[in-house]
Amino acid sequence: MCLAVPGKIISIDESNPEMRMARVKFGEAERDISVQWLEDVEAGDYILAHVGTALCKVDEKEAELTLRALREMWEAENGP
Amino acid sequence: MKHIDEYRDRELVLKLSERIAREISRSWNIMEICGGQTHTLMKYSLQQLLPQQINLIHGPGCPVCVTPVEMIDRAIELAMNPGVILASFGDMMRVPGSHTDLLEAKAKGADVRMVYAPLDALQQAMDHPDREVVFFAVGFETTAPAVAMTVREARRRQVPNFSVLVSHVRVPPAMEALLGSELNRIDGFLAAGHVCTVMGEAEYRPIAERYGVPIVITGFEPVDILLGLHTLIGMLEGGRNEVENAYTRSVRPEGNLQAKAIMGEVFDLTDRNWRGIGTIPSSGLRLSQDYEDFDALRRFSLKETQQAEPGVCMAGEILTGRKRPPQCSAFGSACTPEHPKGAPMVSSEGACAAYYAYGSAGEDPRPQESSINEH
Secondary structure, rough: OOEEEEEEEEEEEOOOOOOOOOEEEEEEEEEEOOOOOOOOOOOEEEEEEOOOOOEOOOOOOHHHHHHHHHHHHHHHHEEE | OOHHHHOOOHHHHHHHHHHHHHHOOEEEEEEEEEHHOOOHHHOOOOHHHOOOOOOEEEEEEHHHHOHHHHOOOOHHHHHOOOOOEEOOOOHHHHOOOOOOOOHHHHHHEEEEEOOOOOOHHHHHHHHOOOOOEEEEEEEEEHHEEEEEEHHHHHHOOOOOOOEEEEEOOOOOHHHHHHHHOOOOOOOOEEEEEHHHHHHOOHHHHHHHHHHHOEEEOOOOHHHHHHHHHHHHHHHHHHHHOOOEEEOOOOOOOOOOHHHHHHHHHHEEEOOOOOOOOEEEEEEEEEEHHHHHHEEEHHHHOOOOOOOOOOOOHHHHHHHHHOOOOOOOOEEEOOEEEOOOHHHHOOOOOOOOHHHHHHHHHHHHOOOOOOOOOOO
């Protein structure tokens, strides 16, 4: 039930200010997702979608920091 | 796919599990709250990679599993009304009520429709103005905002034939119920990352402090789970009973303020009966007075009753981590996903369904007298 899937925003329809909708690509599939609760999103951003709504923007910087920390841990133990 | 594949990297998984094994000094009972995380553990056989000292207890974070029998019965009663279209998520279709389930009701002629999103149910109401459309709303704080948004949208668009049977539940009161039980042996929690995308970190801090347990907000891919476990083991070994976030790409400390605001506007807190567990104070959501016109209980004058769990299902012991699915006499024989005796075998997040789907590959091969280590 709490399954949420990351997808990439293709475009955002701002015509209804009460219900901003984005076209979002999930792998090969596309779907309309409400981005009503996210103010700082634009085409190209990744969001986490759940039952037709975007819960959050996926923070690219944080994702990179996490993966880099893991890789550095790996390299410190094994050499680059 | 980006933001998924990187977190399924086998080498990173192995590296993290080795590191956990090096750093652990004693046994710890760790509960992953969310059924989605239970499925990741089983699907990727992660328990087999972890040191023996980690005893993972599968938690009650499966909203379909904890939806009480009487709610299923009410949904079926509504669905059997010829003027009603009953819409819900696909997971709800096979959950047994007292006597039957929604799929059987559909086979008998009830108009039951699966929807992907609550807004799709509202669209059904607009497409069928001559019928009453009831959305059967289950889910944790992850799902409740989307339902709140739909109810508000129904009011804005003045859709008179739309209502909601609300059975939403909240995670923190369930954690407190588990921690307050005299049977409790939980040393630390992996908290449900997607719930926290909405709710943030704040409501977990008093729990960590009051009960002296560390809580790590954790994602759902294999690397995420091991990262959460690595963080938690560090806190347990160091005696730090705090809240940490191991899912920073998706969870902000404050959560999603707008989603929280709309939940607060549309819903009030209420006591809620959890299937197999019992009533937990303030653990449920109901429509607030402002939105009570959209309450299906009110619109159809449904009785508020409680029903006992039918048959052999030991959902309560499974959902509180006191038993593992294979310890149930019906598991895999009388109870299968095709013929479920209880909700944990139905839901895509149910622990029984996870053990059934991934079988011996995912199962912890270690002997389990009790699922909880005593120490």
